[in-house]
Amino acid sequence: xxxxxxxxxxxxxxxxxxxxxxxxxxxxxxxxxxxxxxxxxxxxxxxxxxxxxxxxxxxxxxxxxxxxxxxxxxxxxxxxxxxxxxxxxxxxxxxxxxxxxxxxxxxxxxxxxxxxxxxxxxxxxxxxxxxxxxxxxxxxxxxxxxxxxxxxxxxxxxxxxxxxxxxxxxxxxxxxxxxxxxxxxxxxxxxxxxxxxxxxxxxxxxxxxxxxxxxxxxxxxxxxxxxxxxxxxxxxxxxxxxxxxxxxxxxxxxxxxxxxxxxxxxxxxxxxxxxxxxxxxxxxxxxxxxxxxxxxxxxxxxxxxxxxxxxxxxxxxxxxxxxxxxxxxxxxxxxxxxxxxxxxxxxxxxxxxxxxxxxxxxxxxxxxxxxxxxxxxxxxxxxxxxxxxxxxxxxxxxxxxxxxxxxxxxxxxxxxxxxxxxxxxxxxxxxxxxxxxxxxxxxxxxxxxxxxxxxxxxxxxxxxxxxxxxxxxxxxxxxxxxxxxxxxxxxxxxxxxxxxxxxx
Numbered sequence: 197x198x199x200x201x202x203x204x205x206x207x208x209x210x211x212x213x214x215x216x217x218x219x220x221x222x223x224x225x226x227x228x229x230x231x232x233x234x235x236x237x238x239x240x241x242x243x244x245x246x247x248x249x250x251x252x253x254x255x256x257x258x259x260x261x262x263x264x265x266x267x268x269x270x271x272x273x274x275x276x277x278x279x280x281x282x283x284x285x286x287x288x289x290x291x292x293x294x295x296x297x298x299x300x301x302x303x304x305x306x307x308x309x310x311x312x313x314x315x316x317x318x319x320x321x322x323x324x325x326x327x328x329x330x331x332x333x334x335x336x337x338x339x340x341x342x343x344x345x346x347x348x349x350x351x352x353x354x355x356x357x358x359x360x361x362x363x364x365x366x367x368x369x370x371x372x373x374x375x376x377x378x379x380x381x382x383x384x385x386x387x388x389x390x391x392x393x394x395x396x397x398x399x400x401x402x403x404x405x406x407x408x409x410x411x412x413x414x415x416x417x418x419x420x421x422x423x424x425x426x427x428x429x430x431x432x433x434x435x436x437x438x439x440x441x442x443x444x445x446x447x448x449x450x451x452x453x454x455x456x457x458x459x460x461x462x463x464x465x466x467x468x469x470x471x472x473x474x475x476x477x478x479x480x481x482x483x484x485x486x487x488x489x490x491x492x493x494x495x496x497x498x499x500x501x502x503x504x505x506x507x508x509x510x511x512x513x514x515x516x517x518x519x520x521x522x523x524x525x526x527x528x529x530x531x532x533x534x535x536x537x538x539x540x541x542x543x544x545x546x547x548x549x550x551x552x553x554x555x556x557x558x559x560x561x562x563x564x565x566x567x568x569x570x571x572x573x574x575x576x577x578x579x580x581x582x583x584x585x586x587x588x589x590x591x592x593x594x595x596x597x598x599x600x601x602x603x604x605x606x607x608x609x610x611x612x613x614x615x616x617x618x619x620x621x622x623x624x625x626x627x628x629x630x631x632x633x634x635x636x637x638x639x640x641x642x643x644x645x646x647x648x649x650x651x652x653x654x655x656x657x658x659x660x661x662x663x664x665x666x667x668x669x670x671x672x673x674x675x676x677x678x679x680x681x682x683x684x685x686x687x688x689x690x691x692x693x694x695x696x697x698x699x700x
Contacts, residue, residue: 207257228389232402235412281353296320296333461505465491480659528606575604596627
């Protein structure tokens with residue numbers, strides 16, 4: 197298949213101080229194939245992609261592109277000369293500029309001394325239409341939905357006559373309907389002989405969209421195989437380096453006393469929200485993007501103002517005007533965006549975990565360092581946080597370990613109500629199973645857990661009940677015995693019921 201090869205990696209090795217990120221990677225990519233790249237966090241996926249895009253120089257080995265050998269090249273050359281583009285989880289768009297400005301950024305069209313906005317707008321509209329999307333090219337990017345911004349990113353890449361497109365966790369922020377549209381676009385690109393490297397922690401997606409799959413583990417290429425010849429169980433086993441006979445299955449928890457009651461709650465974003473949470477229960481919240489899931493969490497921890505309604509904690513009406521008040525009531529939030537809202541990236545693991553209990557481990561403004569280290573060690577051991585030491589900056593940990601640090605700081609506060617917003621987004625399959633286990637153990641110990649997730653199989657597996665949100669209201673409640681994806685999606689997308697707003 198040499199004639200089909202578009203890019204070959206030969207003996208690619210990369211070392212960082214104390215860490216071998218990649219060890220003699222050999223990989224062939226074919227023209228017009230969808231090639232999934234999977235592996236746990238820290239497996240070497242990001243480093244490999246940075247080398248392919250020219251952002252990182254390899255220590256050893258060579259890259260063959262259309263039979264031309266390279267040891268290094270710049271990101272500019274990768275995009276403008278070699279036709280290699282990457283779309284990352286965090287989009288590389290200038291939010292204040294228009295769609296067409298972003299698509300033509302760095303290669304603007306001019307008429308004389310002035311920018312030719314008319315031609316750029318027309319060509320951007322034609323490019324997006326050819327992709328199957330209708331987005332006004334004059335629209336500022338910061339007014340677009342996440343899915344539309346992703347389409348602009350892809351359009352920007354295709355405007356460079358891209359031959360190899362790398363997509364890093366492309367479906368993480370998308371609804372199931374948007375995922376379907378993205379997959380159709382990927383298939384169309386394949387027909388145009390664009391090669392796709394598809395990186396995802398969602399193995400079912402990787403299996404459904406790819407032609408071949410490569411597994412990385414600890415900087416080593418473990419195996420490349422035809423997608424038709426493998427399955428989820430084998431992939432997980434190759435990723436974690438051991439037999440993975442059965443993924444974690446949650447024990448259905450018994451319900452204890454009611455610890456949280458929400459009655460007719462309304463904010464700027466949600467209306468007439470009613471539900472209860474029991475100790476020992478995992479209450480799931482499902483819904484499409486913009487349905488009001490996260491806004492419920494924000495109201496419960498005082499980030500959004502409650503306009504009407506009552507919140508009761510352990511039977512007593514409370515007012516929660518800010519997160520500090522929520523913390524006093526033993527309510528904690530593990531947020532969706534851990535990098536912006538959950539962790540203090542430039543601070544140590546120790547300081548992140550002890551942050552919420554500083555008052556409890558200090559006297560006269562002086563921290564009891566011995567006590568602090570003991571508590572932090574307890575949570576590092578308890579949650580199996582992989583860090584070289586307590587002084588390690590959190591920003592250098594993997595996504596799964598960052599999530600465990602966020603969880604640790606709330607467990608240290610001994611919260612009785614924990615809200616998990618997209619708890620496993622961007623973490624690998626091994627870390628997911630650990631987080632599921634931790635959540636179930638917390639429920640068994642009597643904590644009440646609210647779990648917000650766009651991963652419906654995850655919700656169905658973990659939740660005792662599932663509330664379905666639609667347009668800022670609770671559309672209905674489903675017991676775990678009756679939960680399935682079709683029912684949840686139907687409730688999340690259909691027209692709202694005129695009656696029966698009180699869902700318990």
